[in-house]
Amino acid sequence: MNLGKRMAAELFGTFWLVLGGCGSAVLAAGFPELGIGFAGVALAFGLTLLTMCYAIGHISGCHINPAVTCGLAAGGRFPLKDVIPYIVAQVIGGLVAGAVLYVIASGKAGFDPVGGGFASNGFGAHSPGGYSMTAAAVCEIVMTGFFIFIIMGATHRSAPVGFAGIAIGLALTLIHLVSIPVTNTSVNPARSTGVAFFQGGWAVEQLWFFWVIPIIGGIIGGLIYRYLWSDRPAQPDIRGDRA
DSSP: OOHHHHHHHHHHHHHHHHHHHHHIIIIISOOTTTOOHHHHHHHHHHHHHHHHHHHHHHHHOOOOSHHHHHHHHHTTSSOGGGHHHHHHHHHHHHHHHHHHHHHHHTTSTTOOHHHHOTTOOOOGGGSTTOOOHHHHHHHHHHHHHHHHHHHHHHTSTTSOTTOHHHHHHHHHHHHHHHHHHHHSOOSOHHHHHHHHHHHOSHHHHTTTHHHHHHHHHHHHHHHHHHHHTTTSOOOOOTTTTOO
């Protein structure tokens, strides 16, 4: 598959992830009796990723996350020359999804993206549970590292064929269940960027953190998994070995 088509798939996939995951938080989580809450938001993120794994996995590998792209490159599963094009497509998809979500959310009287946070990621005073920057950094590194580790294991050629999307989607659900109170869960710089610019305040100021830290975690996860399989030659694959 040529690079242009793979980039388009990454754009559409990231759009769906941000619209589905962040949309569930902005539009469906806040109702006192009927809202879906943290568990519902976690499931929404997992479902968006699971559906895209099967929709575009055979086209682009369904990274839809710069930390995943960097982690797979570090793990020897993705060519370095395609990292930047993938990340550009992912960020554009996230921003377009943020714009669509902003248009929908602003149709309600009293909508306030700054005061409400607009599903943005934050630490310190902007952490849902008031967690420090150090706690947020540890959480994002560990969660992103394990996410890449799971992706590489589930998509390895020795893994059962056809089930990778389920494992990866459930992994993202679990990550959100653990870390929403800490950072509102990023593990994905494109997801953070897609809503931060429409929040327009503190989320933009803290956005650097949700680029640097998840990418560090992704690279660590990729390197650890690569080390475990160091007795076998690395097999670069433009799809990230996704089945």
